[in-house]
Amino acid sequence: MEPVTEREIRASFVNCSKGEAKRLPVPGDLSACPWEDLDFLGWRDPSSPQRAYLVAPSVDGLVGVALRLASSHAGQPRRNMCSLCLTAHPGDGVTLMTARKAGRGGQQGNSVGVYICADLACSLYLRGKKDAGPGGRLHESLTLDEKADRTATKVAAFLARVME
Numbered sequence: 001m002e003p004v005t006e007r008e009i010r011a012s013f014v015n016c017s018k019g020e021a022k023r024l025p026v027p028g029d030l031s032a033c034p035w036e037d038l039d040f041l042g043w044r045d046p047s048s049p050q051r052a053y054l055v056a057p058s059v060d061g062l063v064g065v066a067l068r069l070a071s072s073h074a075g076q077p078r079r080n081m082c083s084l085c086l087t088a089h090p091g092d093g094v095t096l097m098t099a100r101k102a103g104r105g106g107q108q109g110n111s112v113g114v115y116i117c118a119d120l121a122c123s124l125y126l127r128g129k130k131d132a133g134p135g136g137r138l139h140e141s142l143t144l145d146e147k148a149d150r151t152a153t154k155v156a157a158f159l160a161r162v163m164e
């Protein structure tokens, strides 16, 4: 994705109040982000482990969503697969995160869930820039571009569900 500024990030959030968007913790050193390797920017709140954020480009401009981690529960499978990048991680390396829906849906308490890499580094796993460990990535005949397109499509579909 193209590099974005803190201001653009704060203005992109669709499912939280302007006040929340103003206060949420944007990554400190945006100039150090590997933008050319990112399909979206995702990060966890360092001071609030149940909160995470995802910002992605779309045809209508940048879209950001605030996410909450569903509390981990006993009895989950040993290995889960991220629904966005299809990387498998053991334990809680893949987490169910929920986004309050934008607008009226959110006011009524509706949310949308997604199973996602707990560190939101999908783009890096996809490109082999971050190692998911043995068995983390399936062997596929797709090119990297095709895999990145697939992830971008899944992210767009998730964001569309948040905004519908």
Ligand SMILES: [Zn+2]
Residues within 6 Å of the ligand: 082, 083, 084, 085, 086, 087, 116, 117, 121, 122, 123, 125
């Ligand atoms: Zn992922």
